[in-house]
Amino acid sequence: GENVGLHLPTLSVQEGDNSIINCAYSNSASDYFIWYKQESGKGPQFIIDIRSNMDKRQGQRVTVLLNKTVKHLSLQIAATQPGDSAVYFCAESPGGFQKLVFGTGTRLLVSP
């Protein structure tokens, strides 16, 4: 069935380090992926997205990599800051934008 999962439930880094959050997906028909950031008590906030016809996309301090061969998605955060501390979710769109399937999330903890 459709499944989006994460390898690491919690990631602890030092301020200034680069962070990498990983996500595995199982539906090869998915053609669109989104990374969300969720701070405590708030709703998910869009970070970056990527379509399946791309393997890399860069934003401000963030990069998403997509490896369709092994159904793997990663989010790289450069020069991680304490304000980046949050839970990060990947989500896939398995055919049609309307039904996003979410992973369980990775908590990123950034120490000063």
Place this chain on the structure above:
Amino acid sequence: NAGVTQTPKFQVLKTGQSMTLQCAQDMNHNSMYWYRQDPGMGLRLIYYSASEGTTDKGEVPNGYNVSRLNKREFSLRLESAAPSQTSVYFCASSSRDRGQDGYTFGSGTRLTVV
């Protein structure tokens, strides 16, 4: 500010009580959704409305009903609340366009059923 607005932000219910969670969006999005989020888990789709006048079940619809009142508003109703429905509920809306404004979430309703 443009976005998705949910009310109430917090609610405590007794088992068996009913209530309606309200959601409104002002982005002229066609589609709207209700998700629930349980501790340590991702979001699970309860119901969605692809367009005004239509609703469909998601992954976990049991115990809930929805109404797409108009293009802006999509409500979620619990007819007889159960402790298993204690969760944080998120409403979202989307357009056909992908990208940052394509799929937007509200700030959530924290519901406790005792």
